[in-house]
Each structure stands twice: as C-alpha cells, then as structure tokens.
Amino acid sequence: MDTDIDMLLTNPYAATIVYVSVAVLSLIVFLSLFELVTKYKCWGEIKQGNVSVAMATGGKIFGICNIFRFSIEANDSIYQFLIWGAYGFIILLIAYFLFEFLTPVFRIDEEIANDNRAVGFIAMIISIALSYVIGASVMI
DSSP states (O other), X not given: OHHHHHHHTTSHHHHHHHHHHHHHHHHHHHHHHHHHHSSSOHHHHHHTTOHHHHHHHHXXXXXXXXXXXXXXXXXXXXXXXXXXXXXXXXXXXXXHHHHHHTOTTSOHHHHHXXXXXXXXXXXXXXXXXXXXXXXXXXXX
C-alpha cells in the first residue's frame, strides 16, 4: 500500500488533492481539539458575531495550515507530512496553554468570550507567529 500511495504522489495533481484532503481533515480534528480546551464554543460565538473569537479561531486555522505547509515542503511522504503536522499542532496547543498560563493579569479565554478584540487580535497574532517558528523547526 505504501508504494501505491507513493506512486499516486508522483502525479502533482493527485498529490495536491491528497495533501489538501489530509490537511482539511486534520484541520477539522485539530480545531475540534482546540474547541475542547477553550472555555467558549468557537462556532457558536462566531455565529453570534463575536469578532474576538473569530480572530482567535482564524489565527488557529492559519497557524495549523501554515505548519502543514512547512510539513509538506520538508517531507517526502504523506506519513511524514502527517506526523510532523500533528507534532507541530501539539506544540501550537502547548503554546496556547502557556499563553493562557503566563498571562496572570486576566484570563485569555474569558476576555475572548467577552469579545475583547485586543485580546482576540493578540491571540491571532501569537498563533500565526508561532506557526512560522514551529514550521521552520519542522524543516530542520
């Protein structure tokens, strides 16, 4: 089976479909995991117009996809791509907890749930910025 998939990936059109499909499925799984660890329900808050949650969630989406971008560039197989992408996500998740923990002045999740746009913007920028650092480490 490994050779069948590897053969499929030699065709650039098929490879694109495979990588994008795996990345989208992984994005859904990883966003679900983020949903479990936040104190608010992302999509419910976005539906109600909470811009802070939209910015923080958008940063997470960009961050996860950016890590996968680096993973695609750095790895030769779909399996390595997926392993390094998942590993990068775990680091991004740990960074999220550190951000929440190292901000003792207020609770990040509560401020974002209350539509504090400054906190939502910083959360978005942190996710995006860290995805570049994590992605660069995937390329080593």
